[in-house]
Amino acid sequence: MELPPRRPRATILTLSRSAGVSASTVSRALKGDPRISKSMRSRIAELARDAGYLPNALARTLSSGRSGLLGLVLGPRSNPFYATLLEEVVAQSADRSLRFLILHAGPGPIEDRTTEALLQYQMDGCLITSADMSSRAAEICASNGVPVVMINRVPRLHASAVSCDNAEGGARMAEHLLAGGHRRAAVIHTGGASSNGIDRERGFTEAFLAGGGHIAARFDGRSIYEGGHDAGRQIAAMDARPDCVFAVSDIIAMGAMDALREAGLAIPRDISVSGFDSIPEAARAAYDITSFEQPLTTMVRRGLDLLTDRIADPSLPEEAITLRGTLIARGSTRRPATS
């Protein structure tokens, strides 16, 4: 079977020739410049359509200095939260004609060559949802005028950020557990790797202590299911077993919950388990985990706003936006007696 005859792509020049006008006229007509007469505009539009013309975005970048390309840094697949974030980012960026180039996806830090790609491809900005940038990488972006926005991260030097109020979320969870009669909590944190986890734990701990509770133990959940599972096993084996668990993310809570059940404990009868993020998996009947929901859609919307605004006007100051989340009470935590 013959391949179709690979015509060379139409360009502004070819269009201008077949229209018998100059290239500048075509360029202006195509972007609806009002200085071009209406009839000319529609004539050229038709010509372009017939020729299957598509502008060369890269050539445009060269002269305009703006590529429409954004870098994206994504966290490890082991935490489904990032998958949700990715879908949201892609969905919203379609409407804004933003294109994302994947800089990094997975565990581990962003490598230097990744930062270089950012510059080589003239990316207009960068969205980071996970691993912290090295100071060097942040420095490179800043000194090259590439705005950086972090979602689900606290702001750093030279970056704007959108996050939910993690400390507040932790505190709300503490109140919820206290109201359910819990007083001895085990906390599964993430080992200082993420500021989110630290804030969540701090908010929880302060409120739980203030409410008369007591932190019976702390474990490092390493932000993964297995880490939560290990912690759960240890909690089940404790002499004076805690009456509740606060995990700083749902994926850790899921691991803990499975381990507790494997040890023969019933949830929430023997022990309550709570998480953070409210990922879809945590809502499944098999887990049904009480969690603190981050307003993901809005977080992404604001993140893209920040990015596009600062691309349009680099003199804008850096911003830190904090959004309030929502506690979703589910079946994994005992509720106050309603008698």
Next chain:
Amino acid sequence: MELPPRRPRATILTLSRSAGVSASTVSRALKGDPRISKSMRSRIAELARDAGYLPNALARTLSSGRSGLLGLVLGPRSNPFYATLLEEVVAQSADRSLRFLILHAGPGPIEDRTTEALLQYQMDGCLITSADMSSRAAEICASNGVPVVMINRVPRLHASAVSCDNAEGGARMAEHLLAGGHRRAAVIHTGGASSNGIDRERGFTEAFLAGGGHIAARFDGRSIYEGGHDAGRQIAAMDARPDCVFAVSDIIAMGAMDALREAGLAIPRDISVSGFDSIPEAARAAYDITSFEQPLTTMVRRGLDLLTDRIADPSLPEEAITLRGTLIARGSTRRPATS
């Protein structure tokens, strides 16, 4: 605090001036052209390093016609398989200095404007891991000489593909279940949405029937956990309950398994459950699902090979590569008595 003084980026021209040579010399020296004297090469290399020079990949594209950019189409987050695939693709592409631009991520078909982005950004090729392209989209790619490679999909017109032998995998699973003494199977398929699912079911069914088994029921698992869960509930309620379940993907199997347990059934004592893909989640102790593992690393490697080869030489024929997977027997299926 002062921002650092935003020097304009170094270009080949600025380098050539400070070196006192021509731009072409710099260009050649930087890419190690042997025609340039060794001393000149190292002198320019040093200059470039000091100036923090990074080539403008977009400008290079304009003259060379090759962007180094590839499009990526990813399936819905509801199936963790795609998250694994994404990480593998990103990890491997770093070593090959390939850059992926996200064309689509999530459920639903690829939109036309997505295909247009492919051309506007002069992408060298496109990797599809999920939703089928419309014929129109495939046509557009073909007529513009953009190679398309599908991973985990059967080849279509104008595209190469890498997949695992799905029918064989289904057959192997049938044999495994037969060997474990099962004779009445329920199959949870994906409603004809994906050729993978169809092949897996066909392979399973033929082998299971051939081995003296019988297909007691079929359900549509819609490729999501909830679909598997619904099916599991119905299976648990059947009068003559099947003794095993074959789900065409792990995420469906997980849903089914949870539903069966919620109905009070023990696995595998009362009923065996098997899946496909061997995603990390299926290996967790809480599920421990017998599954058929796709050789993901190799699949991605071959996919990228196909892509880069056909970019380098567009006259190469389209290829379909089929890899053999591995049955991973776990605790969710009864094994043959070893007496």
Next chain:
DNA sequence: TTGAAAGCGCTACCAA
């Protein structure tokens, strides 16, 4: 071994 010049496709400035 090096340089000059043209050109990739598009935008923007200055004229007309």
Next chain:
DNA sequence: TTGGTAGCGCTTTCAA
């Protein structure tokens, strides 16, 4: 309302 021209940063003949 339109055209001419220069230039974005790099590659690549063709000359020297």
